[in-house]
Amino acid sequence: MLITDRERLRDDIAGWAGRYGRERSSLLPILQEIQKKYRRVSDHAMQIVADLLGIHPIEVYGVASFYSFLSLTRQGKYVIRLCRTISCDMAGKESVAQQLRNDLGIGFGQTTPDGMFTLEWANCLGMCDQGPAMLVNDKVYTQVTPQQVNDIIEQCRRAVSVFATHNKEH
Amino acid sequence: MNSSIKNALTFSTVEPSGGLRAAMDKGRAEIIAEVRASGIRGRGGAGFPTSVKWNLAAAAKSDRKFVVCNADEGEPGTFKDRVILSEYAGLVFDGMTIAAYAIGATTGILYLRAEYTYLREHLEKVLAERRAKGLLGQGVCGKDDFELDIQIRMGAGAYICGEETALIESMEGQRGEPRNRPPFPVDTGFTGRPTAVNNVETLAWVACIFARGADWFKSVGTGKSAGLKLFSVSGDCKAPGVYEFPMGITVASLLEAVGGQDAKAVQIGGASGYCVPAGEFTRTIAYEDIATGGSIIVIGRERDMLKVAENFMEFFADESCGQCTPCRLGNGKLLEGIHLLQQGRCSMQYLRELCSLGETMQLASKCGLGQSSPNALLSIVKHFQSEIMGRIPAAAAAARE
Ligand SMILES: Cc1cc2nc3c(=O)[nH]c(=O)nc-3n(C[C@H](O)[C@H](O)[C@H](O)COP(=O)(O)O)c2cc1C
Ligand code: SF4
Ligand code: FES
Numbered sequence: 001m002l003i004t005d006r007e008r009l010r011d012d013i014a015g016w017a018g019r020y021g022r023e024r025s026s027l028l029p030i031l032q033e034i035q036k037k038y039r040r041v042s043d044h045a046m047q048i049v050a051d052l053l054g055i056h057p058i059e060v061y062g063v064a065s066f067y068s069f070l071s072l073t074r075q076g077k078y079v080i081r082l083c084r085t086i087s088c089d090m091a092g093k094e095s096v097a098q099q100l101r102n103d104l105g106i107g108f109g110q111t112t113p114d115g116m117f118t119l120e121w122a123n124c125l126g127m128c129d130q131g132p133a134m135l136v137n138d139k140v141y142t143q144v145t146p147q148q149v150n151d152i153i154e155q156c157r158r159a160v161s162v163f164a165t166h167n168k169e170h
Numbered sequence: 171m172n173s174s175i176k177n178a179l180t181f182s183t184v185e186p187s188g189g190l191r192a193a194m195d196k197g198r199a200e201i202i203a204e205v206r207a208s209g210i211r212g213r214g215g216a217g218f219p220t221s222v223k224w225n226l227a228a229a230a231k232s233d234r235k236f237v238v239c240n241a242d243e244g245e246p247g248t249f250k251d252r253v254i255l256s257e258y259a260g261l262v263f264d265g266m267t268i269a270a271y272a273i274g275a276t277t278g279i280l281y282l283r284a285e286y287t288y289l290r291e292h293l294e295k296v297l298a299e300r301r302a303k304g305l306l307g308q309g310v311c312g313k314d315d316f317e318l319d320i321q322i323r324m325g326a327g328a329y330i331c332g333e334e335t336a337l338i339e340s341m342e343g344q345r346g347e348p349r350n351r352p353p354f355p356v357d358t359g360f361t362g363r364p365t366a367v368n369n370v371e372t373l374a375w376v377a378c379i380f381a382r383g384a385d386w387f388k389s390v391g392t393g394k395s396a397g398l399k400l401f402s403v404s405g406d407c408k409a410p411g412v413y414e415f416p417m418g419i420t421v422a423s424l425l426e427a428v429g430g431q432d433a434k435a436v437q438i439g440g441a442s443g444y445c446v447p448a449g450e451f452t453r454t455i456a457y458e459d460i461a462t463g464g465s466i467i468v469i470g471r472e473r474d475m476l477k478v479a480e481n482f483m484e485f486f487a488d489e490s491c492g493q494c495t496p497c498r499l500g501n502g503k504l505l506e507g508i509h510l511l512q513q514g515r516c517s518m519q520y521l522r523e524l525c526s527l528g529e530t531m532q533l534a535s536k537c538g539l540g541q542s543s544p545n546a547l548l549s550i551v552k553h554f555q556s557e558i559m560g561r562i563p564a565a566a567a568a569a570r571e
């Protein structure tokens with residue numbers, strides 16, 4: 001990591017600690033901000049958070065590793081979470097899963113080499129009457145068919161290319 | 171996203187903030203008495219009487235108290251809280267405000283599961299409107315002695331955080347590991363202060379009770395299970411979605427209403443609930459018979475019951491917080507046992523041992539997750555033994571594909 005990157009991370013975290021407060025109860029909101037911007041909670045980030053809140057880094061690690069929406073390894077720009085729980089299973093989630101594997105060229109728990117997509121299983125998403133259900137980042141998709149999988153992926157790709165021309169990626 | 175609402179909901183006929191204003195005309199003790207008279211019990215699954223919880227929290231002495239709305243809805247097959255939060259958030263906040271006034275809390279927190287992040291913007295907007303209207307802040311509804319704000323805290327993807335003490339741990343910046351009880355949250359809750367944790371639906375009904383009167387609520391349902399309840403229906407039926415029915419409805423009438431009469435079983439109460447075979451469809455859904463937070467999963471004739479059991483066990487093995495041994499190891503053992511059954515390699519002797527392990531977990535686990543995770547398997551073993559025993563290995567392998 002470049003010195004400037006480290007400084008940026010430190011500044012960001014200090015900003016969030018300022019906003020949420022340096023109490024223990026601010027830990028989760030701070031980690032969620034880190035996850036959102038940096039797509040993972042790195043060792044370095046955990047160290048900075050621990051320093052700011054005055055707790056041991058292992059405490060931060062304990063929390064960061066507990067929750068499935070926080071990730072220690074860097075996730076793709078789009079995290080696709082397909083529900084694997086019973087109602088979506090009965091509604092045919094397995095063929096959607098297979099099409100996701102085919103179209104992304106990765107398995108569940110993996111990230112595409114270009115860093116665009118992470119594919120994960122999720123437990124019940126609260127859309128059981130309209131399964132198979134899937135989250136792409138915060139957006140929910142219902143009654144997903146294998147045929148729609150490619151469209152959804154392409155929409156994400158297009159959104160990024162528009163974004164990239166306006167706002168250079170770091 | 172289609173609308174999930176399938177029949178007329180009382181929530182759509184109750185005027186937002188009507189219940190709140192009616193409650194604000196009463197004293198604190200009178201409010202709790204009204205809640206007691208309605209007979210309402212928690213809609214989150216455990217069915218604890220709401221007035222008892224509020225009384226304990228009101229009686230606790232502290233410099234600060236909290237009201238928490240549990241919007242972690244993670245039980246497989248439930249989605250009614252999502253619908254309530256999208257369509258009737260005003261009633262939920264009315265209920266939180268009434269609860270806060272009754273117990274003397276100055277801060278309300280809605281703990282929203284990470285999977286529902288897309289609801290946050292809408293909820294923040296509703297809260298901002300309430301602040302502007304004087305329904306939150308200093309002197310709520312013109313009452314000088316009542317100050318309240320409501321914040322939203324986001325979960326981060328952990329089913330166990332729906333358990334109220336794990337939820338509190340999570341808000342305190344800890345791993346979501348349930349606490350020993352007692353002490354209970356009404357006494358030692360968020361940051362050690364008295365905290366009343368209630369389900370989204372419970373709070374919305376409280377608002378309706380004050381708008382319509384305790385007698386109205388009490389007049390529906392059964393003796394021990396007053397009122398109306400929302401049900402999240404999914405699986406093999408013609409019209410899955412959210413339904414409102416009186417407590418005490420039979421499984422058979424519910425199935426008829428949703429177009430699921432042909433079912434061979436119904437899973438009531440989600441993965442941690444009970445698998446009701448067709449022979450028991452005359453039973454009722456109520457605290458005195460089959461209690462539930464409202465998850466109804468209809469299982470059609472052609473379904474493989476072992477696959478159902480496998481899916482539930484995978485869920486628990488994944489979501490156990492790992493804090494206590496019966497649950498951490500037990501769920502994995504039960505899952506292995508299901509795989510043996512699928513391969514047709516499970517002896518009757520071993521099946522008995524698995525069942526007795528399940529019973530040990532029910533007794534020895536620290537929280538409701540481990541205490542109830544064996545339920546589905548045990549009820550499937552009990553009612554569908556001929557279907558799950560003596561499988562032919564190759565056929566089993568093909569079925570798992
Ligand atoms: C493993 C587990 C998960 C739970 N998940 C939820 C949940 O998602 N939502 C909820 O309201 N209650 C859930 N509960 C029940 C809560 O612990 C608590 O009883 C409830 O929020 C109290 O509210 P009520 O009395 O209004 O139902 C869960 C309990 C356990 C043991
Ligand atoms: S029963 Fe399971 S979820 Fe509950 S505390 Fe023990 S390990 Fe954690
Ligand atoms: S089972 Fe998939 S959303 Fe509930």
